[in-house]
Amino acid sequence: MPASERIPPRSLTAAELLAQGELKVRGRIREASNAALFCTVVYDGQEASCVYKPVAGERPLWDFPDGTLAEREVAAYEVSEATGWGLVPPTVLRDGPYGEGMCQLWIDVAPETELLALVDDEEPGPGWKAIGFAEVGEGRTALLVHTDDERLRRLAVLDAVINNADRKGGHLLPTTDGQLYGIDHGVTFNAENKLRTLLWGWAGEPLTPEAVDVLKGLNDALGDGGALGVRLAGLITGSELDATRARVEALLTSGKHPEPSGDWPAIPWPPV
Numbered sequence: 001m002p003a004s005e006r007i008p009p010r011s012l013t014a015a016e017l018l019a020q021g022e023l024k025v026r027g028r029i030r031e032a033s034n035a036a037l038f039c040t041v042v043y044d045g046q047e048a049s050c051v052y053k054p055v056a057g058e059r060p061l062w063d064f065p066d067g068t069l070a071e072r073e074v075a076a077y078e079v080s081e082a083t084g085w086g087l088v089p090p091t092v093l094r095d096g097p098y099g100e101g102m103c104q105l106w107i108d109v110a111p112e113t114e115l116l117a118l119v120d121d122e123e124p125g126p127g128w129k130a131i132g133f134a135e136v137g138e139g140r141t142a143l144l145v146h147t148d149d150e151r152l153r154r155l156a157v158l159d160a161v162i163n164n165a166d167r168k169g170g171h172l173l174p175t176t177d178g179q180l181y182g183i184d185h186g187v188t189f190n191a192e193n194k195l196r197t198l199l200w201g202w203a204g205e206p207l208t209p210e211a212v213d214v215l216k217g218l219n220d221a222l223g224d225g226g227a228l229g230v231r232l233a234g235l236i237t238g239s240e241l242d243a244t245r246a247r248v249e250a251l252l253t254s255g256k257h258p259e260p261s262g263d264w265p266a267i268p269w270p271p272v
Helices: 014-020 069-083 150-162 209-221 227-233 238-254
Strands: 022-028 037-043 046-054 091-094 101-105 116-119 128-137 140-147 172-174 180-182
Touching: 014 037, 014 046, 014 091, 014 101, 022 046, 046 069, 069 091, 069 101, 069 150, 069 209, 069 227, 116 128, 150 172, 150 180, 150 209, 150 238, 209 227, 209 238, 227 238
Parallel strands: none
Antiparallel strands: 022 037, 037 046, 046 101, 091 101, 116 140, 128 140, 172 180
16 A cells, blocks of 8 residues: 555544535524524544534524525634634534535533523622623512623624624533633624624723734734635625724724614523
């Protein structure tokens, strides 16, 4: 046997495996609002679990063009990768058993990780940030809080950049190795301000120096001929790309986390 044939195959990155592997449907994720299928992807002895969301299974939305949610999910991953924070699982656009769709690496969640809570106090306790008051039945309200966690704070910056209109608690996936991922980014990158999130705890506070550096990098990458701008141009519209650039510039100009605009519900429903 020639020596070249004895060389073991190169280990693929997660994104390469998702894009090149054979996609096999194992079941449906019934909680999802659009068609979401639990799958395995296999290539040359390498295998991973993933989520496949075919464009054909997307429900029409009044404020987003039909058939564009999968591309927006991939665009969110591209921006996440450009930040260096790795907040979105590897995500690709590919053909599958039910046509073109988004394919994203499956994330196993660490059990008993508390990121959100309801408390009966007027102010959050140490280590927590206030989101707002919520009705809990029988005329009672409680304070909804999230942890004062640098991973969540990074995700809040990412959401502001991609204009995430649906950051719910169930879209936060902490892992046993200390990583935190955000998922479900189909309703992002709208040209109009639609930021709707549970991560308002830092609203109006100064951005961290790290976040400022990351935003400066994004600003360069989104500029004329910038690698990120080129990739996003194939996934979102020109006006949406311009709006993304404007949001990054606005964050750098203000130096602060955004605050609710009042023109759009600030918190998604249901919040979890």
